[in-house]
Amino acid sequence: MRLAAATEAHARSIAEVYRQAFPESVQLFFPRKRPERLLRLLELSFALVFAAGAQGIVALDESGDLSGYCLYDSAEGQARPDVSKAFLLLAQMGLMVGPCELLRLLANEFLMLTTARRDKKVPRPQATIVSVAVLPACQGKGVGTLLLSQVLDLLKGQSVGLNVREDNTAARRLYASAGFVECGSRRDLSGRWLILRRPPVS
Numbered sequence: 001m002r003l004a005a006a007t008e009a010h011a012r013s014i015a016e017v018y019r020q021a022f023p024e025s026v027q028l029f030f031p032r033k034r035p036e037r038l039l040r041l042l043e044l045s046f047a048l049v050f051a052a053g054a055q056g057i058v059a060l061d062e063s064g065d066l067s068g069y070c071l072y073d074s075a076e077g078q079a080r081p082d083v084s085k086a087f088l089l090l091a092q093m094g095l096m097v098g099p100c101e102l103l104r105l106l107a108n109e110f111l112m113l114t115t116a117r118r119d120k121k122v123p124r125p126q127a128t129i130v131s132v133a134v135l136p137a138c139q140g141k142g143v144g145t146l147l148l149s150q151v152l153d154l155l156k157g158q159s160v161g162l163n164v165r166e167d168n169t170a171a172r173r174l175y176a177s178a179g180f181v182e183c184g185s186r187r188d189l190s191g192r193w194l195i196l197r198r199p200p201v202s
Contacts, residue, residue, distance in 0.1 A: 001059055001062075003057050011050065014066065017067070021136060029104055046071075048089045050079075054072065054130055055071070055074065056072060058147075059143050068138060070150070070151045071129075074158060075158070076158060112186055120183045122183050132148065145174060145177075152178060152198070157202055159197060159200050165190075165194075166193065166194055
């Protein structure tokens with residue numbers, strides 16, 4: 001197992017990891033999407049994340065295949081967003097999303113924005129974990145811990161925020177062991193999310 005910097009070239013492999021790691025989310029938003037079309041849409045989504053300036057780390061197995069990833073945004077050292085590329089990707093995605101799927105996605109974002117409740121008054125984090133996932137076959141082997149540890153090391157000195165599903169006990173244990181504490185919650189169409197924050201560590 002080796003770690004490498006994530007790039008847009010990894011978008012398709014990241015999409016496949018996401019598809020396998022979060023089948024419930026995929027089924028909720030795209031229940032009738034053909035597999036190849038679904039994978040292409042997810043690939044474009046992650047390419048958009050990179051175009052917006054996100055960075056990340058990927059875990060590669062002995063064959064060079066991607067087994068997990070951790071993507072993040074940071075105010076410090078963030079790549080400059082590629083606005084023209086982002087618009088192009090959005091246009092491509094728009095052609096692949098049906099009206100019902102679009103309404104479901106918009107309703108989900110609206111819920112996430114309007115239901116956020118914070119228990120403690122904490123400042124906005126300087127960095128955000130955007131997405132973390134590991135292939136089901138590789139889960140429980142320390143891949144997620146390794147990825148998160150590497151990213152948090154890169155974000156040393158910054159406060160870090162993330163959202164995690166309330167029922168994702170394995171991820172919650174991982175984040176708690178890394179120093180994240182619960183500071184609120186929000187909801188979407190599939191249930192409750194916890195808002196976690198980790199104070200700056202020097």
